[in-house]
Amino acid sequence: MAKRYTLDELLIITVAREIKDGDNVILGVGLPTTAGAMAKALHAPNATLMMESGIIDIEPLVPPNHIADANSCRGFSYATDLFSMFTMTYRGFVDVCFLGVAQIDRYGNINTTVIGDYFKPKMRLPGSGGAPEFLAYAKHTILTMRGGEFVDKLDYFTSPGYLDGGDSRERSGLFPKRSGPSMLLTTKGVFRFDDATKELCLTKLHPGVSVDMVKKDVPWDLKVADNLSQTEAPTEEEINFVRHFAPTEVVGRKMMFELGIINAINKAAARQKI
């Protein structure tokens, strides 16, 4: 019987498989780092993993706590800075990067700035960070959305996807050829972008999810791939790697804190402090 896995493991492993051997990959904290570490350990040994703070060619041993966390690895190959990371992004040396998404529209344009009116926000979000640069210049951007929403019109246009669809991104003359988002991963499935129209297209469903369950989150008539399939199950080797490397990612933040506090209380009791 195949080894059973959590939703978080499925998400991590699905994006890890997008990393190819030899890719230059910019990782953020959380899911991307675990995916990058797995790719490097199992199928992409020559991938160069880096973080935008300027830590280049890392082999993470534990999940980093922030984007400048050199405690997560044992040495690395090149210590540079944020400025150099962005200049090399502009030069087109980044193959894969990851972005978390709060709002996404039909053509993969992204809002990570604000929900509601900019001056009277319902929710203020982290903002752009390096997101517009990566989405503009990286060859492949993998978008992840856990808890965000599909909208007809973004409350704020932070980062460029395929603009108005079709060839509008290319016609704008602002971006390198063949750059742009390549995939959206949500807790329900995997989406790609239609070759011609550049609109989001549902290509894979996670276990237990139906097309209707996905469609009810999407305000437009969502395109569904003819060859729609189920998201490939992770292999035992992949699950074992992720569980060993990032146990706290596997259980999720809520359970990590819950079990962490229980652990701290037990330790305090052992010292007869409570």
Added chain:
Amino acid sequence: MAAAALASKRIIVSCEEIVEHDIIQSSPHLTIIPAYRVDAVVEVPWGAHPTEVLGYYNLDRTAYAFFFMADMTGDGLKAWMDEWVYGCQDRQAYLDHYMVKHGAKMLNDIRAKAYYSAPANYGAAFTSCWDNENKERSMGITLFEMEKILEERGMLYG
């Protein structure tokens, strides 16, 4: 110099020595060009001679003197080029010719004596999320216990 290299489209590295990857990994602050920018590497000991490479050899003032003397006249320069550039099939032939002409001692005299920089400490507290008792460091449970909780809470698919 690093900026000039990084600004170019292609980079060919000529180096005194190719070392193991972990040597680079243990001193990332000394790296000036990351691997993904390098198109080709040529290992050429004495590759900068008669100029210098810190840690390997000094500038060769005698060889320089011959060059500048030759440079004074048009024919002299041609003769120098014929001897040291066109006359040497590759770098080894250049070095062999140098030994014949000036002797090995002249090269040995400019060879660097080691003066290593202090090692930087790139160590972290641990290199795994699991401690010596195989318990996860923040949650204090084993992998087996963690998998049991995932099962109990109905978090497993497949």
